[in-house]
Amino acid sequence: GFNLKSKKFKGKKIRKAISLAINKQEILDILFFSHAKVCQGPFLPGTFAYNKDIKSTFNPQKAKEILESLGYDKKNRFSFTVITNANNSIRVYAAQILQYQLEKIGVKMNIRVME
16 A cells, blocks of 8 residues: 555555556466456455455556656656565565566656565
């Protein structure tokens, strides 16, 4: 999720752009060898709060358009840092995949691994 206390993520449009740029299926295919499903929304199927109408969308072109509308480009890149722990290699690998995917739309994601 996004740290909504951070000024960088206050705007709904920036969160939408980043969400559109993340290929969740690719992450699962790499990390779990295609033995996992993309979760659509914050609640698991079978729970009372699950909404089958929520769909995640992968659209890097739309993500770029949103970033441009917010004034971000190659010279003025949106950047942020993700902090994860060294004791969970899956999280580190997931962060590296996210970093790669976001780089494609011009977002600079730094990774800080804590011991």
